[in-house]
Amino acid sequence: MYRSFREIIELLDSQGKLVRLTKPVNPRFEMPALMKTLEDEAKAFIFENVQGSDYKAVGGLFTSMGRFGLIFNEDGNEDFTYEQAGQRVVNGIANPIPYNQVDSGPILENVLTGSDIDLNSLPAPTFFELDTGPFLTAAVGIFRKPNGEINVGFYRCLITDSQHLLINASGLSDLRKAYVWHKENNKEMKVAMVLGAPPALLMAAASKTPDDVSELDVAGGINGDSIDVIMGPDSGLPIPVDCEMAFETVVDLDNMVENTLGEFGAQYGTEHAPMCKVTSMLQRNDAMFYTLMAGRAKEHNTLGYLTVYGITKGLEQKIREAYTNVTNLAVHFDTKIGPLMHLVIAIKKSSDNEPARMIKELFEMNMGFFNLAWMAKRIIIVDDDVDPNDMDDVEWATWTRMGRSEKLHAFQDFVTWEVDRAALPDGTSARVGIDATKDMDYADDLVKPIIPNEEEVKLKDYI
Numbered sequence: 001m002y003r004s005f006r007e008i009i010e011l012l013d014s015q016g017k018l019v020r021l022t023k024p025v026n027p028r029f030e031m032p033a034l035m036k037t038l039e040d041e042a043k044a045f046i047f048e049n050v051q052g053s054d055y056k057a058v059g060g061l062f063t064s065m066g067r068f069g070l071i072f073n074e075d076g077n078e079d080f081t082y083e084q085a086g087q088r089v090v091n092g093i094a095n096p097i098p099y100n101q102v103d104s105g106p107i108l109e110n111v112l113t114g115s116d117i118d119l120n121s122l123p124a125p126t127f128f129e130l131d132t133g134p135f136l137t138a139a140v141g142i143f144r145k146p147n148g149e150i151n152v153g154f155y156r157c158l159i160t161d162s163q164h165l166l167i168n169a170s171g172l173s174d175l176r177k178a179y180v181w182h183k184e185n186n187k188e189m190k191v192a193m194v195l196g197a198p199p200a201l202l203m204a205a206a207s208k209t210p211d212d213v214s215e216l217d218v219a220g221g222i223n224g225d226s227i228d229v230i231m232g233p234d235s236g237l238p239i240p241v242d243c244e245m246a247f248e249t250v251v252d253l254d255n256m257v258e259n260t261l262g263e264f265g266a267q268y269g270t271e272h273a274p275m276c277k278v279t280s281m282l283q284r285n286d287a288m289f290y291t292l293m294a295g296r297a298k299e300h301n302t303l304g305y306l307t308v309y310g311i312t313k314g315l316e317q318k319i320r321e322a323y324t325n326v327t328n329l330a331v332h333f334d335t336k337i338g339p340l341m342h343l344v345i346a347i348k349k350s351s352d353n354e355p356a357r358m359i360k361e362l363f364e365m366n367m368g369f370f371n372l373a374w375m376a377k378r379i380i381i382v383d384d385d386v387d388p389n390d391m392d393d394v395e396w397a398t399w400t401r402m403g404r405s406e407k408l409h410a411f412q413d414f415v416t417w418e419v420d421r422a423a424l425p426d427g428t429s430a431r432v433g434i435d436a437t438k439d440m441d442y443a444d445d446l447v448k449p450i451i452p453n454e455e456e457v458k459l460k461d462y463i
């Protein structure tokens, strides 16, 4: 059992969790200010009167992990955890169901070409003061990778004029690799950007899948039912029939253009992206424009957690295999403290040199096409009486168990992921290691005061 994009909007409406805004709203700054407030109040929204547009703008759908429950829970409740959402994707990757080609469907109800395409008619917000212009933030891009597989990912797009988009590709994305390959091999590249895709495809698009598995098929696996697609009339790319709108584009890799958007780590991100010519715009009748709040925003974060779920699970496993002294560990990927990872690892240590050695080795750990330091800002080693998931406990250990200044380690020689906007021109950015373990000589002086059996003594049994 699974729900479609429109069914989720109807469900949220029936549950009183959808706000309809009928007054005129300016898409430049006024609309994002309202989107932010609505996110904070856990309300989904439909803007029915965005100035300069006849389209309704919808969003605020997946602002918590629980909201993914709306897709799969028969009774429509929001009872769903990060683990459940992540595992859905993992199962989809393990059991993909190939997409199903059909001849017709809602997305073909209106096919616009040539001068009928007008991207300026979309209710796309300009979010922040220094943003270059209006962005599509909820669009998933579909393209064929050099190995022939269909790839789907979230890529933010700047609207530059009525028929052109810049499609941004991060250094972590398969899209970036495809740009490089097409440029080097002088091959034409096409990307279809889709808004209001089937929810399982939104989940699959956010996640990292193996090179030989398509996110379209992972979405089928997540639903237990294949995704119906038509072949785009211009691009020949598979486009889900059940989505709101789609833009087929031709990518000009010789025309890379700078653009700036307030990013998920609450920093501005300036990127260079190719100019993409929109050759057709497909839309269902009454198509709605799906938009996600940009910057450090809840809906971006919940989807973004699916991007890192697989990466963090793989990392945890790798570290446990490499170090038998590890008793527990946590990967904190929380945009409240920036766009990079903070790792906390609890160990049973046998020497005072061990944490320093581990910190260095871990930053250098090979994660495939990058080393761990590329994504990890800080590694903290704690004793096994500290809970790595509880940052209060970790802070306590850091500031109570660090007598020697050598236990603080700073590195400048690691190249960083480009979302770390503090990087120097050579691409490096400071990395920090903290040995928050007790020194062996003073271990007895630094014991954490605990009340034995505290958990078993229940106040309710006494009053």
Ligand SMILES: Cc1cc2nc3c(=O)[nH]c(=O)nc-3n(C[C@H](O)[C@H](O)[C@H](O)COP(=O)(O)O)c2cc1C
Pocket: 137, 151, 152, 153, 154, 155, 156, 157, 168, 169, 170, 171, 172, 173, 174, 175, 176, 205, 206, 207, 208, 209, 292, 299, 300, 303, 304, 307
């Ligand atoms: C809301 C949202 C927006 C995103 N925007 C971008 C983006 O603009 N560019 C990008 O490369 N990745 C972006 N990502 C991350 C990718 O979608 C994600 O890493 C995905 O796994 C990339 O897929 P790929 O490796 O198949 O290209 C975004 C993720 C989310 C959840």
